[in-house]
Amino acid sequence: SQQGEEDPQALSIQEGENATMNCSYKTSINNLQWYRQNSGRGLVHLILIRSNEREKHSGRLRVTLDTSKKSSSLLITASRAADTASYFCAVSTMEYGNKLVFGAGTILRVKS
């Protein structure tokens, strides 16, 4: 199966709550990236974490990386209705050269 598998597949929360999405992968990585996609169109880059980093923050986003478990998590704090979207992780690996391998994504719905 492919790299960068997210869970859960879908998540529904109330506005103001935190949302956590997880990503697992299979081989050693150079970096792991998170993207957001609204309405099935273009993806927007959110954050990149390198293999030698453990945690990164960007505004309300917090990404962690555990290379021993080959997993990453994306936390969105104080969620808003506008955060409703699909979220994808993508890994850069030596095996795949310069290509990013994307997971199937997590659909997040934030109810107001």
Add this chain to the structure above:
Amino acid sequence: GAGVSQSPSNKVTEKGKDVELRCDPISGHTALYWYRQRLGQGLEFLIYFQGNSAPDKSGLPSDRFSAERTGESVSTLTIQRTQQEDSAVYLCASSPTGLARNEQFFGPGTRLTVL
């Protein structure tokens, strides 16, 4: 500045017809990628261009699919003798270099429907 643009935004075609999809990357970006995204699924890599190097075509699903890029500018993805299973959103992305350390900038996609 201008982002990645794609045209057309929507394309409806009949089975067996050829289609051509266009991508204009961000100026100065040497790397260009094409992906396919079927409904409710993740991105499937199709092809990758990096400068004047030979493209990485390892993701093209069949010989009906081909792509070209002139230098570091526009790219076209051509699907010949379209089939219903080709229906999907086709996304193009560009990157300042071919190194996957850099984020990819995506266009809005072309939604292809094959009847």
